Amino acid sequence: MSTLPNSGAAVAAESAITLSDYAAALRARWVAVTAVPLAAAALALGASYLVTPTFTARTSFMPPQQQQGSAAGAIASLGALAGLSGSVRNTGDQFVTFVQSRTVADGLLQRFDLKTVYDEKLAHDVRLKLADRTRVSIGKKDGVITLEVDDESPQRAADMANAYVEEVRKLTAGLTLTEAQQRRAFFEGQLKQVRAKLDSAQAALQGTGVSTESIKAEPKAAVEALAKLRAELTNAEVRLQMLSSSLSSNTPEVQQQTAAVSRLRAELNRAGQAERSAPGGYVGAYREFKYQETLFDLIARQYELARVDESRDGGQLQVIDVAQVPERKSKPKRSFFMIAGFALGLLLMGLQTGRELKARREQRAA
CATH class of the missing domain: 3.30.1890.10 (FepE-like)
Incomplete structure (x- = not known):
């Protein structure tokens, strides 16, 4: 009874293929082992010529x-x-x-x-x-x-x-x-409106007389500051209008611009209260003229920039x-075809040799 396992182990040992046996089998058929991979490489090289080059x-x-x-x-x-x-x-x-x-x-x-x-x-x-x-x-x-x-x-x-x-x-x-066309058209329309108002303000200023009381009031500095503040408010409102046309009211840009408009309006209200005590006539006409003049200058510069952008390519x-006509193909790589064919042929010969060795050992063991 105890000899059966030992005999089975002996049979398994005899049927096992060692590395030395595998190497010996490859040496014995070295001609086929060499010729088949080379033939496969040659066939792969020939097949590469059938592939359209890229x-x-x-x-x-x-x-x-x-x-x-x-x-x-x-x-x-x-x-x-x-x-x-x-x-x-x-x-x-x-x-x-x-x-x-x-x-x-x-x-x-x-x-x-x-x-x-x-x-x-x-x-x-x-x-x-x-x-x-x-x-x-x-x-x-x-x-x-x-x-x-x-x-x-x-x-x-x-x-x-x-x-x-x-x-x-x-x-x-x-x-x-x-x-650029959109900006140019927008500022062109604004420029026409401001130019008309500027001409009207200039005519009103020319129609007023400069009295002694108006000169004593020295309105130039105060009026110019107020006109600049009004121009800044108008500019901020125009920017808010442009942002609101393309962005949601919840975006940070719109909220920030809304806050800037509110701040400028508050400053203008405070300045307006002080300006009401000043003499009318010349002061009011001069204030309106300087406001329209400042606004016209700002929008005119914006309009010119838009025209420059529109004229540029x-x-x-x-x-x-610059892309040149390639002199060599990029695909297929014929060396890759040869290497792949040689490796495939070598793999096939190795598998075939292993199957033959296994069959011989099984026959001997039987």
Whole structure:
């Protein structure tokens, strides 16, 4: 009874395949072990020639700066209305989004007839293929945007990469121009209204006489301060109107501007109480004239800035490297095909050798 387990263990020991046995079997059939992986590598290399080559074109560019130095200085001097003249702030991340937008993709779809190129009937499928063949990245330190496009035609790959930059320029130019047009039209209407009021105030001032009592009152300093305060209040109200048209009343910007308007109104009420005791006639006409003159100056400067922004070409991209026609294909990598074929052939020979060794040991054990 006790010999049965021992005999079973002996059979298992005899049927076990050791590493030395495996190495010996491989050496015994070294010709096949060498020839089969090499043949598989050759076949994989031949198959790689059947794969349509892909070429990659690359371009890189810098997004425009957020603000020019001279414009920033002019805007900073405008006081309460400075926030209305800010230009479009295009960061690198925004331009990456522009590159990946449907508008830009549709522009390339029409320019290169990508439905025919990609053999697709639906524009949606063309956009997916285009996105799969396009890679865009932005440098973390320098902010340079790199754009790569894959295509079977090296010339078309370069043309599409450069076309991406052109389409992004069109998109950003339209966005900037639309915003500048809105500001220009708004301040143009305000300027007409203030000019009419300024002419009326000037006529009223010329129609008043300067009496001795008015001269003794020395109204110039007080009236100019009051006119400046009223102009600031009007400016703040205009800014609140612009913010309220695009933001909710619960946003911090609107609440902060509302508080500024309330503060200016309170100061104006206090100044108005003191001004009521001053002589009328010339004082009132002079006060109204200085108010309209100050307001006209502020809005005129805003209007000129808006006209300058409208005349500029929005989204001036600074292209660093224009995409050139690639001279070498990027896919397929024939060396990868050869290595994969050789490894597959070697694996198959190893498995085949192991199965044969196992079969022989089982026959001997039986």
